[in-house]
Amino acid sequence: MAAKLGILAGGGPLPGYLVEACRAADRPVFVVAFEGQADPDVIGNTPHEWVRLGAAGAALDCLRAQGVEEIVMAGPVRRPTLKELRPDRRAAKFLAKGLLNKGDDGLLGGIVHALELEEGFRVVGANEVLGDLAAPTGPLGQFRPDQDVEADVAHGVRVLQTTGALDIGQAVIVQQGIVLGIEAAEGTHRLLERCRELRREGRGGVLVKLPKPGQETRADMPSIGPDTVTAACAAGLAGIAIGAGATLVFEQAVVVSAADAEELFVIGIRPEDYVEDYDSKS
Amino acid sequence: MAAKLGILAGGGPLPGYLVEACRAADRPVFVVAFEGQADPDVIGNTPHEWVRLGAAGAALDCLRAQGVEEIVMAGPVRRPTLKELRPDRRAAKFLAKGLLNKGDDGLLGGIVHALELEEGFRVVGANEVLGDLAAPTGPLGQFRPDQDVEADVAHGVRVLQTTGALDIGQAVIVQQGIVLGIEAAEGTHRLLERCRELRREGRGGVLVKLPKPGQETRADMPSIGPDTVTAACAAGLAGIAIGAGATLVFEQAVVVSAADAEELFVIGIRPEDYVEDYDSKS
Numbered sequence: 001m002a003a004k005l006g007i008l009a010g011g012g013p014l015p016g017y018l019v020e021a022c023r024a025a026d027r028p029v030f031v032v033a034f035e036g037q038a039d040p041d042v043i044g045n046t047p048h049e050w051v052r053l054g055a056a057g058a059a060l061d062c063l064r065a066q067g068v069e070e071i072v073m074a075g076p077v078r079r080p081t082l083k084e085l086r087p088d089r090r091a092a093k094f095l096a097k098g099l100l101n102k103g104d105d106g107l108l109g110g111i112v113h114a115l116e117l118e119e120g121f122r123v124v125g126a127n128e129v130l131g132d133l134a135a136p137t138g139p140l141g142q143f144r145p146d147q148d149v150e151a152d153v154a155h156g157v158r159v160l161q162t163t164g165a166l167d168i169g170q171a172v173i174v175q176q177g178i179v180l181g182i183e184a185a186e187g188t189h190r191l192l193e194r195c196r197e198l199r200r201e202g203r204g205g206v207l208v209k210l211p212k213p214g215q216e217t218r219a220d221m222p223s224i225g226p227d228t229v230t231a232a233c234a235a236g237l238a239g240i241a242i243g244a245g246a247t248l249v250f251e252q253a254v255v256v257s258a259a260d261a262e263e264l265f266v267i268g269i270r271p272e273d274y275v276e277d278y279d280s281k282s
Numbered sequence: 283m284a285a286k287l288g289i290l291a292g293g294g295p296l297p298g299y300l301v302e303a304c305r306a307a308d309r310p311v312f313v314v315a316f317e318g319q320a321d322p323d324v325i326g327n328t329p330h331e332w333v334r335l336g337a338a339g340a341a342l343d344c345l346r347a348q349g350v351e352e353i354v355m356a357g358p359v360r361r362p363t364l365k366e367l368r369p370d371r372r373a374a375k376f377l378a379k380g381l382l383n384k385g386d387d388g389l390l391g392g393i394v395h396a397l398e399l400e401e402g403f404r405v406v407g408a409n410e411v412l413g414d415l416a417a418p419t420g421p422l423g424q425f426r427p428d429q430d431v432e433a434d435v436a437h438g439v440r441v442l443q444t445t446g447a448l449d450i451g452q453a454v455i456v457q458q459g460i461v462l463g464i465e466a467a468e469g470t471h472r473l474l475e476r477c478r479e480l481r482r483e484g485r486g487g488v489l490v491k492l493p494k495p496g497q498e499t500r501a502d503m504p505s506i507g508p509d510t511v512t513a514a515c516a517a518g519l520a521g522i523a524i525g526a527g528a529t530l531v532f533e534q535a536v537v538v539s540a541a542d543a544e545e546l547f548v549i550g551i552r553p554e555d556y557v558e559d560y561d562s563k564s
Contacts, residue, residue: 158448159448159450162444162445162447162448163444163445163464165444166440166441166444166461167461168441168461168464169464178467179448179449179450179466179467180466180467181466181467181468182445182450182451182464182466184461184462184463184464184480185460185461185462185463185480186463186476186480190476194468194472194476198466198467198468
């Protein structure tokens, strides 16, 4: 039997998918659910403990007491302020490195580093647990971008390469060569929502969602799911391009059938097919 | 008496400010108001003619018949689709250059170029007509950024230098080192609105608004006004940093008194004080 997996659970559905994957593989699991971040409905009756985000010490002790050696970080954590955080001693030691104001890449990379080198855990990416959820290369459904939309995909990749180097966003919407919106702190869903009103008439644009160049995907891997397809369709887009092997597709069968029904393409792309050297922080 | 000024009027209040400035200077003026773009209340009873955006020929003939030699482009024009546009022959000739899908800088720069070199008009920037509305260097009111916020201003300038080179947005909101939002097609007001919910507790961020590196400011100069201060205050920001000499401040007295009342800073900055070589498209 595989070793028990510890899930550090932030918001959204990802912790639930990880729990399901472990159950399917008969792998024991224990969830540390962060208060005010994780969704109680997602955690359900899985063995778990609620912990304040600032209580790093309690969280780690709890995982060790459960015999956990391998950890996965799952779901977005709304960035707390120091006041909300009330850090315990281990959290304070970590924060003393000034990571809280570092931007996502710095913060999450720092957490992975501390968990592995200082606390002795092994940190795995959600994609390693959910292997078959990572997007393949090529179209997931029946449709694929036409030549015009391909140009928008390429432009989106260039934009994300540049903004990603500044640690901003993982998603951009491009239509007819124009950048309608870039994601920063608001998340992909709200980006799609506002682009409903911003798009031009005529042929529809594309949502491009990729990890930032050099991103620590073990801490925060981009993902899409059925909701993304629904919102992209409502925004009138022609499709969605995601990083092959580097973006999780939740409920892939539902994603594909919804996309096919709406004549949307969903395609796994390799950024390096569009720009030189995507992964170097230019 | 100064020569008659032709105003190509898009949306927003800028055409009205230009008309006022001409009246104050006893300068005759004629407005070509673009249908579906310009605001009838702003145009009011100023001598004007409504013209379809696609009717470039009619617009230019009308300006010549009015004896106009000097033109100013005023206010944002919602980018039309070819179908909405129904271009006349001169508009079609212009569009044949493929500018409609070029992004703002390409499109607006192309229009200025065509007006001057092909049509023989002189194109001036709104700031030349509204000389005293361009932001000065330094604080406009009583407040100025503290050292922490200065770091956010510097980060905002770096972000805009990078995104501006991609012809995206003129505005960004940074708080405690984190980019809360970048403007693309949605405009500064909606950027500020969404950042109300995205900001972190604790000390407040800054809106940085600058022309893009190398931007043709004769066609589209960034601006702020009393509404910007109100929205920045509602978003909980500490202040607003704008390009000195390169951003228009409408109703400056109202802006300053509103900012002072809310303890917001409004400061004119020189991007080159924060980054090397802001104006080179890196």
